[in-house]
Amino acid sequence: MTAPLTVRVEDKLYQNRYLVDTGRVHIKVRPHASPTPELRALLTACPAGCYALNGAGQVEIAADGCVECGTCRLIAEPSGDIEWSYPRGGYGVLYKFG
Ligand code: SF4
Numbered sequence: 001m002t003a004p005l006t007v008r009v010e011d012k013l014y015q016n017r018y019l020v021d022t023g024r025v026h027i028k029v030r031p032h033a034s035p036t037p038e039l040r041a042l043l044t045a046c047p048a049g050c051y052a053l054n055g056a057g058q059v060e061i062a063a064d065g066c067v068e069c070g071t072c073r074l075i076a077e078p079s080g081d082i083e084w085s086y087p088r089g090g091y092g093v094l095y096k097f098g
Contacts, residue, residue: 018066024088026086039059066093
């Protein structure tokens with residue numbers, strides 16, 4: 001019997017490549033004093049770990065590693081906590097490496 005094959009998410013994400021569209025972020029977090037429950041959920045829901053708390057306790061995004069899965073869009077766009085759009089053609093995640 002062989003041992004089960006395990007792959008870490010971080011190792012799979014490392015196979016992706018990104019072309020950053022400098023100056024044109026495709027996801028924006030609405031300015032806030034303290035995070036809504038929807039924004040707090042993004043801290044653990046994003047598979048790429050794009051959301052984090054800053055020193056003031058506000059949710060920020062670094063969308064450079066975004067895999068465009070749409071999870072955050074489902075959670076926080078309806079409440080207006082984020083604005084979400086696809087990157088321009090040719091930019092964003094490139095999946096051809098795995
Ligand atoms: Fe993270 Fe997916 Fe939202 Fe991109 S679309 S920021 S990978 S949850």
